[in-house]
Amino acid sequence: MRHAFSILLLAACATQPVAAQDARQGEELYLRYCATCHGLDATGYGPMRPVLTVQPIDLTRLTAENKGEFPLVRVIKRIDGRDPLVSHGSPMPIYGELFEGQDISLKTEAGQPIMTSQPVADLVAYITSLQVE
Numbered sequence: 387m388r389h390a391f392s393i394l395l396l397a398a399c400a401t402q403p404v405a406a407q408d409a410r411q412g413e414e415l416y417l418r419y420c421a422t423c424h425g426l427d428a429t430g431y432g433p434m435r436p437v438l439t440v441q442p443i444d445l446t447r448l449t450a451e452n453k454g455e456f457p458l459v460r461v462i463k464r465i466d467g468r469d470p471l472v473s474h475g476s477p478m479p480i481y482g483e484l485f486e487g488q489d490i491s492l493k494t495e496a497g498q499p500i501m502t503s504q505p506v507a508d509l510v511a512y513i514t515s516l517q518v519e
């Protein structure tokens with residue numbers, strides 16, 4: 387009986403929607419996985435830059451260069467590898483597998499939901515917080 391109860395409890399936890407994005411968690415992930423190329427301050431000057439044939443972009447200007455709107459869908463797809471560009475020779479690694487885990491739904495620029503993982507959502511929150519005018 388007690389066993390059945392714990393299974394129920396587990397199931398309840400697993401279906402609990404997680405809507406919160408944690409930018410501090412995202413910062414940690416950023417420093418661990420992205421800063422080597424995009425730089426500690428995300429402006430594109432990481433230590434790997436000199437050896438890359440395609441230069442890492444300035445991640446603080448995504449909004450500025452997208453008519454003032456953060457390109458959420460593009461960024462998510464870039465990180466998790468769903469952007470087909472990535473499979474066609476971009477030097478940027480694909481992190482989809484690394485960031486698998488709890489799914490979370492975010493709202494896109496167009497107001498539609500997009501599914502991604504909690505770590506990618508956290509990363510996106512951090513990158514969003516870095517945007518300059």
Ligand code: HEC
Binds near residue numbers: 434443448461479509
């Ligand atoms: C090995 C170097 C490298 C690492 C590590 C790396 N990137 Fe990149 N990234 C690049 C390069 C080079 C580009 C520009 C060329 C391209 O678009 O493929 C890029 C492009 C991007 C873009 C595209 C922006 C746009 O305008 O569409 C995003 C978003 C991005 N990176 C985020 C990240 C995040 C987040 C991480 C860490 C999870 C990361 N990158 C790790 C090299 C890297």
